[in-house]
Amino acid sequence: MPSELALEVGRRIAYRRRMARMTQVQLATAANIGLGTLCKIERGARGAGDGVLDAIAGALGVDPSALLPDHGRSDNRVHQAMPALSAVIATYDMPDDGPVRPLQELSATTGKAVQWRLGAQYVHITRHLPELLAELSRAFHAAPAETRSEVASLLVAAYRTADAVAYKYRAHDLSARLIDLMRWAAEFAEDPLLNAHTAYVRTEVHFAARAHGAGLRALQAAIDAAPPPSRPQAIAARGALHMRAAVIAGRAGDVAAATEHLDEALAHADRVPEAIYCGTAFGPDSARIHEVSVAVSLGGEHLQRALDVASSWSPPRDMGQERRSGFYIELARAELWSAKPDAAFKSLQRARRIAPQHAREHLWVRDDVATIRRIKRAERDELDAFCDWCHARG
Structure with a gap:
């Protein structure tokens, strides 16, 4: 008898194959596995080892986790x-x-x-x-x-x-x-531009240590050292640093600095198309996502700005999954803090659909879905399943 795991993996592979508009022959060829093997896997008649699963996921253009229920x-x-x-x-x-x-x-x-x-x-x-x-x-x-x-x-x-x-x-x-x-x-x-993007990433150390003031100072120094914004790559590098500085200033509770850096980020974003610059996404869409992030970081009366952005705009589907997922995680927090738990849960579910690994490992997802479960005690089944999925407590 086929195992439940094999049946579910097979269903997921077949679904993803159809979404990619591929035949079984095309997928088997692209994954370099036998057609008979693929047919058995899709029926759940046999399991898929890590190597085969990676090959199928690669041919479908998805991460192997998208094919796994566990x-x-x-x-x-x-x-x-x-x-x-x-x-x-x-x-x-x-x-x-x-x-x-x-x-x-x-x-x-x-x-x-x-x-x-x-x-x-x-x-x-x-x-x-x-x-x-x-x-x-x-x-x-x-x-x-x-x-x-x-x-x-x-x-x-x-x-x-x-x-x-x-x-x-x-x-x-x-x-x-x-x-x-x-x-x-x-x-x-x-390449001075790489130094700027490295400074952007380095802020993770400050986020992890909750050293927001130090992180803001480091980003300001990086902005001062960045090349003049005279061409698209340089505009994007400086704009990305302002985006990051706006968020960490918000975490530090510095409204003036957060507002100043966000305004600079939005102004820089208006000068370049949305694209990946030296590995960092920047442009009008990324800046708008950070507008939501800054509002959530500041909290309180600023949350309405996040809700206003989301009411008339959403990230385009061709944007990277990690950043799109992050937008809905931030939005969920704004909705939860604005006494809209149902909307918050829908946003978390959307973040999960877009980038399941990113959503599952995000601490805010765990904290917020646990809070929603405590609030919505009469509607527990779906919330319980989500909490189990992301190891949320509470």
């Missing part, structure tokens, strides 16, 4: 990969011997990893980043002078991708180490 299984894979990440960064200056692909191939692979980060595909990241980081370290130390800065730029992007997982899964010591290595590699990249 989200603990994907969490385990992420946590099990942390030691491998720690080991590879411990040898950043003396990497083990091994192959090194041409620079063009390394660039393409790193670009794919950046897309995994933007899409909150943490299982993919933890499965592939240790090997990529090791290879990039070898490439950096072996690179001739004329290509060393380019390899260093790839290292910055790869370290940032690995940090996304470490930070989201609250491995804060590992996250801080990865950020230090980003800053180290950025020096060799010889």
Whole structure:
């Protein structure tokens, strides 16, 4: 008799295949597995091991966690990969011997990893980043002078991708180490814009330590040191720093600074199209999402601004899943604090649909759904299931 897990995984694969408008033959070919194997998996007649599941997920363009009903299984894979990440960064200056692909191939692979980060595909990241980081370290130390800065730029992007997982899964010591290595590699990249984006990421250390005042000072220093906003990449770098500064100023309760930085971010965003600049999303849509974040950070009378933004606007579907999911998590908090628990729960559910791993690991999701469950005692079944899914207490 087929197991419940195999049946559910099979149903999810078949659903995702149909959503991608692929036939079973096309999916089997793209995943490099037998057609008979895929048919059995979709029927639930056999299970899918990690390797097969990764191949199918890759062919469908989704993270393996999207195909698993048991989200603990994907969490385990992420946590099990942390030691491998720690080991590879411990040898950043003396990497083990091994192959090194041409620079063009390394660039393409790193670009794919950046897309995994933007899409909150943490299982993919933890499965592939240790090997990529090791290879990039070898490439950096072996690179001739004329290509060393380019390899260093790839290292910055790869370290940032690995940090996304470490930070989201609250491995804060590992996250801080990865950020230090980003800053180290950025020096060799010889690109002031990378220094600005590294400063943007470094704020995670201040968020984790709740050192909001120090984080604001560090961001102001980065803004002062950033290149003049005379071209799109420089405008985006400076605008992203203002976005981050607005949020952390809000967390510090500094209304004047939050307002000033948010106004600057919105003004910079009006000058460039929404895009990914040196690995950071920036533009009118990102700035509007941060407008909601700042309102939530300030709380109280400022919450209405978040609700006003959401009443007439929502993030476009082509925006990265992590940032879109974050918008609905922030909105849920504004709705909950505005005595709208039903709307808040709907926003949390939407965040989960967009980026399940991101939503599941977000502390606000756990805190807020637990609060909603206490408020809505008469409607517990769906809330109980959501709380169990994200390990919420209360």
